[in-house]
Amino acid sequence: MALKVWLEVVQQAAAGSGALLIAALKQAQVTLVRRSDGEDGIVLFSQADADVLRQLPLLCQQARVLAIAACGQPPSCAQKRALMAAGALDVLPWPDGAVNAGQVLARLQRWQAVAQLLASNAVRQHLVGDSAAWRGLLHRVVEMAAFSQAPVLITGETGTGKDLLAQLVHRVGNRSGDFTILDCATLSPELAGSELFGHERGAFTGAAAARDGAFALADGGVLFLDEVGELPLPLQAQLLRAIQERKYKRVGGNTWQPTQFRLVCATNRELENEVARGAFRADLYYRIAGWRCQTPPLRERQDDILPLARHFLAELAQQPPPPLDAAVREYLLLRDYPGNVRELRQTVTRIWHRHCGPGPITIGALPHEERLLAPHWPDQHFEAAVRRALHLGMNLSQITRCATDMAIRLVLAEEHGNNQRAAARLGVTDRALQIRRKAAICAAQAAAAATPASLAAF
Numbered sequence: 001m002a003l004k005v006w007l008e009v010v011q012q013a014a015a016g017s018g019a020l021l022i023a024a025l026k027q028a029q030v031t032l033v034r035r036s037d038g039e040d041g042i043v044l045f046s047q048a049d050a051d052v053l054r055q056l057p058l059l060c061q062q063a064r065v066l067a068i069a070a071c072g073q074p075p076s077c078a079q080k081r082a083l084m085a086a087g088a089l090d091v092l093p094w095p096d097g098a099v100n101a102g103q104v105l106a107r108l109q110r111w112q113a114v115a116q117l118l119a120s121n122a123v124r125q126h127l128v129g130d131s132a133a134w135r136g137l138l139h140r141v142v143e144m145a146a147f148s149q150a151p152v153l154i155t156g157e158t159g160t161g162k163d164l165l166a167q168l169v170h171r172v173g174n175r176s177g178d179f180t181i182l183d184c185a186t187l188s189p190e191l192a193g194s195e196l197f198g199h200e201r202g203a204f205t206g207a208a209a210a211r212d213g214a215f216a217l218a219d220g221g222v223l224f225l226d227e228v229g230e231l232p233l234p235l236q237a238q239l240l241r242a243i244q245e246r247k248y249k250r251v252g253g254n255t256w257q258p259t260q261f262r263l264v265c266a267t268n269r270e271l272e273n274e275v276a277r278g279a280f281r282a283d284l285y286y287r288i289a290g291w292r293c294q295t296p297p298l299r300e301r302q303d304d305i306l307p308l309a310r311h312f313l314a315e316l317a318q319q320p321p322p323p324l325d326a327a328v329r330e331y332l333l334l335r336d337y338p339g340n341v342r343e344l345r346q347t348v349t350r351i352w353h354r355h356c357g358p359g360p361i362t363i364g365a366l367p368h369e370e371r372l373l374a375p376h377w378p379d380q381h382f383e384a385a386v387r388r389a390l391h392l393g394m395n396l397s398q399i400t401r402c403a404t405d406m407a408i409r410l411v412l413a414e415e416h417g418n419n420q421r422a423a424a425r426l427g428v429t430d431r432a433l434q435i436r437r438k439a440a441i442c443a444a445q446a447a448a449a450a451t452p453a454s455l456a457a458f
Helices: 012-027 051-061 077-085 103-116 134-146 162-172 190-196 235-246 273-276 281-290 303-319 327-332 342-353 381-390 396-414 419-426 431-450
Strands: 003-010 040-045 064-071 090-094 152-155 181-184 222-226 247-248 256-258 260-265 291-294
Touching: 003 012, 012 040, 012 064, 040 051, 040 103, 040 381, 051 064, 064 103, 064 222, 077 090, 090 103, 103 134, 103 162, 134 162, 134 291, 152 162, 162 181, 190 247, 235 247, 235 256, 235 281, 273 281, 291 431, 303 327, 303 342, 327 342, 381 396, 396 419, 396 431, 419 431
Parallel strands: 003 040, 040 064, 064 090, 152 260, 152 291, 181 222, 222 260
Antiparallel strands: 247 256
């Protein structure tokens, strides 16, 4: 797939470097396009001042953006952090107008490769969700899985999909071997060595034949140690040596067996705290946490509740599922899920088994004890968002305007731009919504007019 990118020069002093970069990108067969949603972008500037930091979030809303400081004083470490916080995926300093197209190409190619993997069936069919928290996590996991062989530690609350992410590492990690799972919470001290390393015939009572353990079965593939935080200290020492040396001995055996695998571990414990209190070996922790990710709880990805519910219903129905009545959608959105996605799945399963006949799933399919409960809104999530805005110094007018603009944007996206349906859901007239949209467009155009013309047309 050909590389496409847009280029935005936000300070005139960087225009010379922009022209040189355009020529280098065209020579590398990169297509320069006008700025649009979904395409990667480059923002070129000379000084990382407040003006750039104000414009950058708007440019990064719907695109992966590379920020380049050219022709001026290279940004300080604090400025680089501010540029990243504003939405840039990377910051390149080019002092004295130097242009290094190779740096740009490498990043564009990496981002495109990750984007293709994220859009593949290996990801989309198994990991459902479009919330910012979930998309960001998948992006990081896919990039790490495809472009490294580092051991992975996945942490997070129970029911948040740690095992699914481990399987994702196997699918996109260029491993031809099997995905071998070992649940450390079920290991008994007497049989743990055999489960991990295997045993020879006669090694203990009942060992009628030799048996391979998890280390042998995972050779050439991925070894997934679920609930690794439950391992007792003596077994942690044995595991550390085998991981370090990539060799093991069967219980009752004398021969070292080689094995090569990618290690993925998961736990709902805070292993740093376990290390601090001496319940988990520090040397083992640093050996398994070559790369670490944390799964967000469902309360931090509420936009995914209804898509997940529809996904589970499609699996249960084995065909396009019936729609959800408004009361059922409200129930699912406002319900608490201490068990996270696993509890949501169980809830949807109970609803599905009570549903019968054609037509949408209605309120009668809800659990009897919950169907008449009045929904509580505003809830704690809304309160937390308002509190954060107040802490950031926002006044009542700004909070109201932002909440209104966001509601309009979200409803329009859900209604695929249909102004009439969006207005009906928002409880306003078509005309009022059109006026509000026009005002927002004019404000955006005014902000754009305050900056030098883009070089994207070249």
